[in-house]
Amino acid sequence: DQQVKQNSPSLSVQEGRISILNCDYTNSMFDYFLWYKKYPAEGPTFLISISSIKDKNEDGRFTVFLNKSAKHLSLHIVPSQPGDSAVYFCAANSGGNEKLTFGTGTRLTIIP
């Protein structure tokens, strides 16, 4: 049972445009959501997070939006840069514990 889903395995975006990565979840107990970025041969790197009490969190070029009623979150990257090309994972946890449930990832390719 995949509780966190990233339905787009891949996404290509022109450099300078907006990249939008989507994530859906089914477990209503999740109360904290995170986005990680992963390059080949490296571990995931934390990007940005959002608590379920908020609907938006912004950090530089990265903004995460949370729609609790739809159980959906998205990551916006503006403007997209070639260095953003990587696999992006959405993750969630609940009750303040360390167990993260990950989505299967979206490979983002930024076209120069």
Next chain:
Amino acid sequence: KAGVTQTPRYLIKTRGQQVTLSCSPISGHRSVSWYQQTPGQGLQFLFEYFSETQRNKGNFPGRFSGRQFSNSRSEMNVSTLELGDSALYLCASSLLQRGAGEQFFGPGTRLTVL
């Protein structure tokens, strides 16, 4: 500050053998979690240790075990290896005592079972 380190980085074993992987968390981090990454299943949570105690456990068979030492370093062990255990094993550490904080991942150990 040094990041999370994992040793070895690559490992080749045969079916039936056992393996031990090591993780050193970021200095001051007391929580260490382990994840398995495979192409088909993505990143799956194995277990989490805090102050030498297993605090959370994922849905993996008993062949997968771990421990944490007083200096927060952690090891995970897989006994009676199967072909399906071939994966990237990632260790992550975090500072907060009770979740809701980002975890910092190491580069992983790539295990190949032949």
